[in-house]
Amino acid sequence: MNKTGRTLRLHNSLKNQKEDFQPLSEAVRVYSCGPTVYDHIHIGNLRGFIAADMLRRALTVNGYQVEQVMNFTDVDDKTIGRARQMHPDQEPLRALKRLTSEYSDIFLAEMEAIGNATEALSFVNATDSLASIQDLITSLYEAGFAYLADDGIYFSIHAYQNSGKTYGRLVTVDAANTGQARIAHDEYDKNTACDFALWKIGQEGEPAWEFRLGNRDMTGRPGWHIECSAMSTAQLGQPFDIHTGGVDLMFPHHENEIAQSTAGQSVGQSGEYARYFMHNEHLLVENQKMAKSKDNFVTLPDIENRGVDPLAFRLLVLQAHYRSQINFTWDSLDAAQRFLSDIRRFADMQFQPVAGAGVIDVQTPAEQIKTALADDMDTPAAIAALSQVVDATAAIPPGQVREFQQFITFLDGALGLDLGLRGDITDKQKTQIQRRQEARAQQDYDTADAIRDELAGQGIHLRDTPRGVMWHRLTRR
Ligand SMILES: [Zn+2]
Structure with a gap:
């Protein structure tokens, strides 16, 4: 079927039991x-x-x-x-x-x-x-x-x-x-x-x-x-x-x-x-049931007003099984936001393949995620599988970009993290990264830092890695 x-x-x-569907x-x-x-x-x-x-x-x-x-x-x-x-x-x-x-x-x-x-x-x-x-x-x-x-x-x-x-x-x-x-x-x-x-x-x-x-x-x-x-x-x-x-x-x-x-x-x-x-199950706020009278009534605008991405809230929810209570705290939401940034940095690797990077395995985590979701929507296990591949991946080899992009599409379908909305940086931004590299090579750190700050203002963050400079966007698209 x-x-x-x-x-x-x-x-x-x-x-009141798990059944074959x-x-x-x-x-x-x-x-x-x-x-x-x-x-x-x-x-x-x-x-x-x-x-x-x-x-x-x-x-x-x-x-x-x-x-x-x-x-x-x-x-x-x-x-x-x-x-x-x-x-x-x-x-x-x-x-x-x-x-x-x-x-x-x-x-x-x-x-x-x-x-x-x-x-x-x-x-x-x-x-x-x-x-x-x-x-x-x-x-x-x-x-x-x-x-x-x-x-x-x-x-x-x-x-x-x-x-x-x-x-x-x-x-x-x-x-x-x-x-x-x-x-x-x-x-x-x-x-x-x-x-x-x-x-x-x-x-x-x-x-x-x-x-x-x-x-x-x-x-x-x-x-x-x-x-x-x-x-x-x-x-x-x-x-x-x-x-x-x-x-x-x-x-x-x-x-x-x-x-x-x-x-x-x-x-x-x-x-x-x-x-x-x-x-x-319920979601508790600071260990208490939410009530308008108790001043712990949290809405999505409250989350957004603190500068947290609504998808960080999704990630926080997915880290718990739907049949378990969640104790929401602002600290746990901040941690979810950092995790979301890691996932986005991972997704942005598709635009900057590195020659000589090791072969990556995205088939295993994809199977693990499907299997976890089939087991009474075990989203914590699915997120653990995602976390593992995010942590293990430093760069994408050019020959696996297509496979990696298919994995990103799969992740969007399975978990709804909107990673497919992400795009490459502009040619102008790429030129700026190149100029920063040249400035660094000439030990002109003032220029290099100014370019880094300018790109940060556009939401593009740079990391200097053993494989060269890598960028990522913190935002959803
Ligand atoms: Zn109803």
């Missing part, structure tokens, strides 16, 4: 829970989106085709609240659209900045998916899994369990306390089963969509959980292969998605929602 014949091993939260069809269908577009997201969220991006890369470099969908949650409690706060004078739906389109654009720019390939994803907005959301709610209602209340439409955990299904596929929920409590909020902590809102009747000042159900006017807006159930299935069919998200989404969000999407479905494969659920 895939070209290399390599079987991936993936940790499946549904079984068996795709349902030729193209692997992946749904990744996307951002709620109401504000800057924090770097812990970005970590999750790097994991989703790396899953596609792990599959792709190992020979699979991938169809990946990500949603924008552009209507829920948070987006509505913030839209009202930001644009109080505007009509509710207009205010919502204005807020969410602004933060969707910011999100896409941040994804690109951290090396996530947005062109490889299909994005879908909840507000563009109202028909499929309402269809799903209607069928749940008609099959007896949803009921009408004064403030909206609720999913009945009791009816679900009575049909022989398990509520609690991803987490252990308190089965003794089911079918009683009802919760209108999109997010709730307790691991008890609550009937949750599929749809909320419109409140004053909230955007609302017409909806009639059971002969009643239910005009209002969808709950958060139903959005992902409807959008994933509309885009990918059911069952699809892999569902991704952060561990904080396991409950209630993913548990509720499974319930909504499997209620009334026959047992067996067709009664599955997604075959594999993959969850990334």
Whole structure:
């Protein structure tokens, strides 16, 4: 089914173990829970989106085709609240659209900045998916899994369990306390089963969509959980292969998605929602969970304002396994930035081959990286293989430039470090390097230093090595 014949091993939260990955069809269908577009997201969220991006890369470099969908949650409690706060004078739906389109654009720019390939994803907005959301709610209602209340439409955990299904596929929920409590909020902590809102009747000042159900006017807006159930299935069919998200989404969000999407479905494969659920761990800042109230809420602009490349953050994330917590510190980010500079210096060797340089081996690290990614996305092992070849390579012999460039292209596909954007220096800069060499030969160090400083001002750094002067760029391109 895939070209290399390599079987991936993936940790499946549904079984809480690593399993051989068996795709349902030729193209692997992946749904990744996307951002709620109401504000800057924090770097812990970005970590999750790097994991989703790396899953596609792990599959792709190992020979699979991938169809990946990500949603924008552009209507829920948070987006509505913030839209009202930001644009109080505007009509509710207009205010919502204005807020969410602004933060969707910011999100896409941040994804690109951290090396996530947005062109490889299909994005879908909840507000563009109202028909499929309402269809799903209607069928749940008609099959007896949803009921009408004064403030909206609720999913009945009791009816679900009575049909022989398990509520609690991803987490252990308190089965003794089911079918009683009802919760209108999109997010709730307790691991008890609550009937949750599929749809909320419109409140004053909230955007609302017409909806009639059971002969009643239910005009209002969808709950958060139903959005992902409807959008994933509309885009990918059911069952699809892999569902991704952060561990904080396991409950209630993913548990509720499974319930909504499997209620009334026959047992067996067709009664599955997604075959594999993959969850990334949290990122802590200075050993603490991030919170806006705690002053440790770090966003990508905070990183950029300190002069650190967003790709250094990617590298930091890749150095940890997606199922391990990361403790983010500014020191660890600085170390990642230095490592990124080493990798860029390595990549820039393609433009300055050295006659007589020893033969380099890029096949072994390429195989090691593919193998590591196939093993439940073991990015630390992949990065270790990269680090080893970076450290071991002093120069590229002219006869291996093409092979080296293919390796750089492979690295970009596998790890997303954007090394392919790098180019040669200009003829003028090459002449300057030559002039500096001549000045040094004549012991005119003032001129030599002035030229070195001038090039540094253009982002070109020089190193005098036993093989002659080598340059490298610190920046992305
Ligand atoms: Zn979701």
